[in-house]
Amino acid sequence: MISIIIPIYNERDNVRELHARVTEEARKLHTPYELLLIDDGSKDGSAEILDELAAGDEALTVIHLARNCGQTAALMAGIDNARGDVIVPMDGDLQNDPADIGRLVAKLDEGYDVVSGWRKDRKDAELTRNLPSHIANRLISFVSGVRLHDYGCSLKAYRREVLDGVRIYGEMHRFIPIYASWQGARVTEMPVTHHPRMHGKSKYGLERIFKVILDLCVVKFLDRHLVKPIYVFGGFGLFAVLLALLTLLWALGLKFFGDTSLIQTPLPTFAGLSFLLGVNSILMGLLAEVLSRTYFEAQDKKSYRIKNIVRSGTQGKDREATDSAGR
Known part of the structure; x- marks a missing residue:
C-alpha cells in the first residue's frame, strides 16, 4: 500500500x-x-x-x-x-x-x-x-x-x-x-x-x-556525538582550561619580565573565567554521558544497526534499527 x-x-x-x-x-x-x-x-x-x-x-x-x-x-x-x-x-x-x-x-x-x-x-x-x-x-x-x-x-x-x-x-x-x-x-x-x-x-x-x-x-x-557527547563538551572544556593556563602564564610573564602588575591587566580575570568555563563544560559532558546511557538503556535501543545476518547461507532481514548516531 x-x-x-x-x-x-x-x-x-x-x-x-x-x-x-x-x-x-x-x-x-x-x-x-x-x-x-x-x-x-x-x-x-x-x-x-x-x-x-x-x-x-x-x-x-x-x-x-x-x-x-x-x-x-x-x-x-x-x-x-x-x-x-x-x-x-x-x-x-x-x-x-x-x-x-x-x-x-x-x-x-x-x-x-x-x-x-x-x-x-x-x-x-x-x-x-x-x-x-x-x-x-x-x-x-x-x-x-x-x-x-x-x-x-x-x-x-x-x-x-x-x-x-x-x-x-x-x-x-x-x-x-x-x-x-x-x-x-x-x-x-x-x-x-x-x-x-x-x-x-x-x-x-x-x-x-x-x-x-x-x-x-x-x-x-x-x-x-549522541553516543559519546563527552567528546564535544569535554573537548571544548579541555581547550578552555588550556587557554586559561596559557593566559595565566602570559600574565605571570608580564609580571616578572615586563614589570606589569596582575591588577593592571585583565588577563588573570580572563584566565579565571576560562578555567571555570572549561570545568563546567567537562561536567556538562559527564552529565550528557549519563543521559545518553539512560536514553539507550531505558528504551532498549542499540548503538548500532544490523543490515542483515547470514547463517548457513541464508540471508536474514534487518534485525535491529536505531538512531543514526550509532554509526
Whole structure:
C-alpha cells in the first residue's frame, strides 16, 4: 500500500482541487493507496472542507491537530498513522505536481530506499525564496555529506522501514534523507515539476533559514556525538582550561619580565573565567554521558544497526534499527 501524506494549513482554496488531482493520479498506480490529509490547526474553513471530502472518499483519512504545530509535526502525525509500505509526503498548496507520485514510486522499484524530489525549475521568488534555498542546500550537503540539490522539496518517496523509529522536530522533516543515508539507505533524487502558487500565500519567510541552520547543528551532533557527547563538551572544556593556563602564564610573564602588575591587566580575570568555563563544560559532558546511557538503556535501543545476518547461507532481514548516531 502507498500512503500519501499532505499537511494542510489554511489552504481552503486548494484542498478540493488537491484531493481531486491526487486521487486521480493515485488510482493510476493500480495499487492500494491511502490519502492522509493533516489539518494543522487551520482557521480559514479548510477543516470543514476536509471533513466533507472524507465523508465521500473511503481512501481519505483526515487528521485534525489540536492546534497549529508546524509542517514537521503534521508530517510526523501522518507517518505515525500511515499503513503503507511506501510513504509519499507532499505539500498542500498545489505547487507539487501529483503526477510525479508515480515516477517517484517507480524509482523506488529500482532498488532505492529514498527518492527525493528536485524542483529543478522552481517557480518561486528568486531573491526571497530560491537564492536562500540554494545557499541552504549547499550548506546542508557540505555538512551532512549527502549530496542533494533540493532538501526543501516536500515531495519525496520513502520505504516504510526507513522511517521506522525516526522522530523529527522543528524543521527537521527536510533532513530525513540524511538520517536514512547515515543508516545505510540508498538515497537518490529526481527532477519534479513545480508550479507557481495560484491561491493563498506562503507560510514561510526568511527566518526559516536560521531555523534550518540550528536544526542542522542538532542533526550533525546527533549523528556524530549522541553516543559519546563527552567528546564535544569535554573537548571544548579541555581547550578552555588550556587557554586559561596559557593566559595565566602570559600574565605571570608580564609580571616578572615586563614589570606589569596582575591588577593592571585583565588577563588573570580572563584566565579565571576560562578555567571555570572549561570545568563546567567537562561536567556538562559527564552529565550528557549519563543521559545518553539512560536514553539507550531505558528504551532498549542499540548503538548500532544490523543490515542483515547470514547463517548457513541464508540471508536474514534487518534485525535491529536505531538512531543514526550509532554509526
